[in-house]
Amino acid sequence: MEYQVQLEIFEGPLDLLLHLIHKNEVDIFDIPIATITDQYLEYLEMMKALNINVAADFLVMASTLLHIKSKMLLPNAFEGEEEEDPRMEITRPLLEYMHLKGVAQELSEREMLERDVFTRPPDPFLYKELKQDSPELDVNIFQLMKAFKAVMEGRALETKLKFRPVKWSLKEKAAHIVSRLRERGAIYFKELFDGLEDISEFVVTFLALLELVHTGVVKVFQPSPQSDIKLRAAFCEECGEKDGTETPQVHN
Amino acid sequence: MEPRPLKFIIEALLFSSDRPLSAREIQEWIGQVNASEVRSALEELRADYQQMNRSFRLQEVAGGFQFRTRSDYAPYILKMLKTTPSKLSRAALETLAIIAYKQPIVRQEIEQLRGVDVGGILRSLMEKGLIRIVGRKNVPGKPLIYGTTKRFLEVFGLKDLDSLPRLKEIKDLTSKGAEGSSSAPSGHETVPKEKDEKQEAQAPNQEG
Amino acid sequence: MEPRPLKFIIEALLFSSDRPLSAREIQEWIGQVNASEVRSALEELRADYQQMNRSFRLQEVAGGFQFRTRSDYAPYILKMLKTTPSKLSRAALETLAIIAYKQPIVRQEIEQLRGVDVGGILRSLMEKGLIRIVGRKNVPGKPLIYGTTKRFLEVFGLKDLDSLPRLKEIKDLTSKGAEGSSSAPSGHETVPKEKDEKQEAQAPNQEG
Numbered sequence: 001m002e003y004q005v006q007l008e009i010f011e012g013p014l015d016l017l018l019h020l021i022h023k024n025e026v027d028i029f030d031i032p033i034a035t036i037t038d039q040y041l042e043y044l045e046m047m048k049a050l051n052i053n054v055a056a057d058f059l060v061m062a063s064t065l066l067h068i069k070s071k072m073l074l075p076n077a078f079e080g081e082e083e084e085d086p087r088m089e090i091t092r093p094l095l096e097y098m099h100l101k102g103v104a105q106e107l108s109e110r111e112m113l114e115r116d117v118f119t120r121p122p123d124p125f126l127y128k129e130l131k132q133d134s135p136e137l138d139v140n141i142f143q144l145m146k147a148f149k150a151v152m153e154g155r156a157l158e159t160k161l162k163f164r165p166v167k168w169s170l171k172e173k174a175a176h177i178v179s180r181l182r183e184r185g186a187i188y189f190k191e192l193f194d195g196l197e198d199i200s201e202f203v204v205t206f207l208a209l210l211e212l213v214h215t216g217v218v219k220v221f222q223p224s225p226q227s228d229i230k231l232r233a234a235f236c237e238e239c240g241e242k243d244g245t246e247t248p249q250v251h252n
Numbered sequence: 253m254e255p256r257p258l259k260f261i262i263e264a265l266l267f268s269s270d271r272p273l274s275a276r277e278i279q280e281w282i283g284q285v286n287a288s289e290v291r292s293a294l295e296e297l298r299a300d301y302q303q304m305n306r307s308f309r310l311q312e313v314a315g316g317f318q319f320r321t322r323s324d325y326a327p328y329i330l331k332m333l334k335t336t337p338s339k340l341s342r343a344a345l346e347t348l349a350i351i352a353y354k355q356p357i358v359r360q361e362i363e364q365l366r367g368v369d370v371g372g373i374l375r376s377l378m379e380k381g382l383i384r385i386v387g388r389k390n391v392p393g394k395p396l397i398y399g400t401t402k403r404f405l406e407v408f409g410l411k412d413l414d415s416l417p418r419l420k421e422i423k424d425l426t427s428k429g430a431e432g433s434s435s436a437p438s439g440h441e442t443v444p445k446e447k448d449e450k451q452e453a454q455a456p457n458q459e460g
Numbered sequence: 461m462e463p464r465p466l467k468f469i470i471e472a473l474l475f476s477s478d479r480p481l482s483a484r485e486i487q488e489w490i491g492q493v494n495a496s497e498v499r500s501a502l503e504e505l506r507a508d509y510q511q512m513n514r515s516f517r518l519q520e521v522a523g524g525f526q527f528r529t530r531s532d533y534a535p536y537i538l539k540m541l542k543t544t545p546s547k548l549s550r551a552a553l554e555t556l557a558i559i560a561y562k563q564p565i566v567r568q569e570i571e572q573l574r575g576v577d578v579g580g581i582l583r584s585l586m587e588k589g590l591i592r593i594v595g596r597k598n599v600p601g602k603p604l605i606y607g608t609t610k611r612f613l614e615v616f617g618l619k620d621l622d623s624l625p626r627l628k629e630i631k632d633l634t635s636k637g638a639e640g641s642s643s644a645p646s647g648h649e650t651v652p653k654e655k656d657e658k659q660e661a662q663a664p665n666q667e668g
Binding site: 011012013014015055057061093096097100101103104105106107108110111112113114115116117118119120121122123140141142 | 477551560
Binding site for chain 3: 256260261263264265267268269273277281282306307308319321322324325328329331332333335409410411412414415417421424425
């Protein structure tokens with residue numbers, strides 16, 4: 001049985017830090033960096049223990065915190081000089097983040113269209129009357145992008161679906177020739193091209209034949225200069241007709 | 253929230269509906285009112301608007317009640333509707349997208365990408381001022397070359413053609429994070445007033 | 461037909477429109493009226509409805525005027541429309557807030573402020589028509605620049621971008637941060653009280 005684990009979810013490292021600051025009720029301008037860092041790391045450990053993937057953003061913040069902590073521990077080498085409180089490195093983004101959350105909250109508390117307030121809907125009767133194009137267009141860039149993406153993806157898919165059946169591979173054609181020869185022992189050259197409609201199939205068939213001849217799988221005979229060229233399987237002496245008079249003669 | 257007067261609840265419903273509403277429907281949505289209450293509230297509303305003599309009134313039409321503007325105002329409304337933004341069809345949008353991204357481009361190339369004839373669409377896009385002929389290609393047949401117009405940039409709120417998102421950026425924005433909380437089905441999204449509302453156990457960095 | 465009062469013509473237009481209408485548009489459709497006449501008629505109309513205290517009122521949004529129902533009636537209308545209110549996640553709202561206040565802004569800057577990746581959220585906000593691409597920044601990689609849309613103003617019922625709440629404070633803060641002064645801003649800020657109510661990281665909480 002699996003347990004579903006509920007854990008406070010933080011949007012990111014800043015969210016978690018802010019939570020720790022609230023929890024400890026500390027002043028954001030005087031963050032007890034050691035305490036907060038420890039608690040921060042504790043939280044990451046807890047996430048790891050619960051097998052929750054700890055995002056890189058959280059780790060970066062962890063190292064920032066550790067860095068600040070070490071800086072705070074070191075006796076200030078530049079005493080006397082005005083040096084910024086190392087904690088400002090996190091205080092500044094935190095402050096901005098806090099304000100941001102406040103604004104987001106204010107936005108969400110506003111009356112939202114189609115949540116709190118509603119407008120008059122378009123009148124279907126009136127709009128049906130007006131099929132003609134108006135000079136203004138109601139489209140946005142996102143729709144355009146989606147359309148383009150659809151076209152590009154659709155094309156890739158179509159290429160796969162549409163063109164594969166009409167493409168002839170040398171290998172397939174060679175296998176086809178061999179199987180025909182195995183069946184009948186020998187066939188006429190002309191027969192190979194009977195019923196072929198597509199020029200590309202014609203070419204591929206011829207190339208396949210050349211390949212077979214070249215590798216010695218098929219032997220080509222022409223009993224006389226006028227007679228039809230005949231093909232015979234070299235691998236199958238016993239199959240097909242016997243013709244003792246033929247002379248091997250390779251044609252290109 | 254204190255209960256609102258029935259008459260005004262009904263008015264709000266009629267206001268935001270694009271079709272006539274029957275008393276029975278209204279009764280169902282509001283609940284805890286009886287048919288005669290709804291009926292009399294509707295009559296009262298109708299009398300209100302009759303008396304106010306405004307540009308619209310509540311009319312009893314087939315199937316129920318509906319707010320309609322008085323016919324005197326039709327000419328103005330028609331004028332307005334004629335300038336109401338129209339939408340582009342999917343085919344037009346796709347063709348436009350191809351031209352935008354692949355320009356300068358000839359018709360044949362567009363048709364290869366879309367797999368269909370685009371003659372009519374090109375004409376309509378040209379009429380809308382979104383595309384234009386930028387020249388002729390120096391190949392047999394001298395086909396016309398198309399490109400987008402300044403109006404195209406205006407319609408899509410682009411500063412220049414360079415601002416068009418690249419295909420990779422499109423993929424980044426249109427597919428990445430599809431499982432993230434940000435794009436969870438809108439119906440289920442809530443605006444948490446407090447953090448407590450978050451309930452699911454998730455990796456902290458959901459969008460990452 | 462005797463001429464109708466300008467106020468009622470405008471009312472009829474607003475009542476039949478599904479988007480906010482600007483004074484300028486209205487002026488063009490009606491013709492033979494000047495801008496200030498249209499403006500004052502609009503104000504008069506708004507006051508009329510304010511006073512009548514009906515279920516809807518005339519509101520100034522997104523550079524125009526639009527009739528909108530009062531929020532008290534939302535539950536009934538939602539029931540009629542059979543929809544759940546369209547809402548935004550907290551992450552989406554925060555991202556939207558950043559874009560609204562800091563626009564024009566690139567993704568990287570948004571991510572710095574939120575501390576997390578926002579690709580998926582940008583997609584979703586764009587899909588909802590709340591933000592748009594306004595251009596590219598002239599830095600290496602030419603990242604896309606984002607801004608809010610007119611729809612954003614409509615959805616949040618804002619007259620214009622200047623009506624955004626708290627704009628001043630945010631700007632102040634940013635400039636302070638940029639200067640990087642080591643002295644903490646005067647009024648030592650403590651965290652708002654209500655946020656403490658946030659639940660703490662919960663111990664594993666078994667379900668099912």
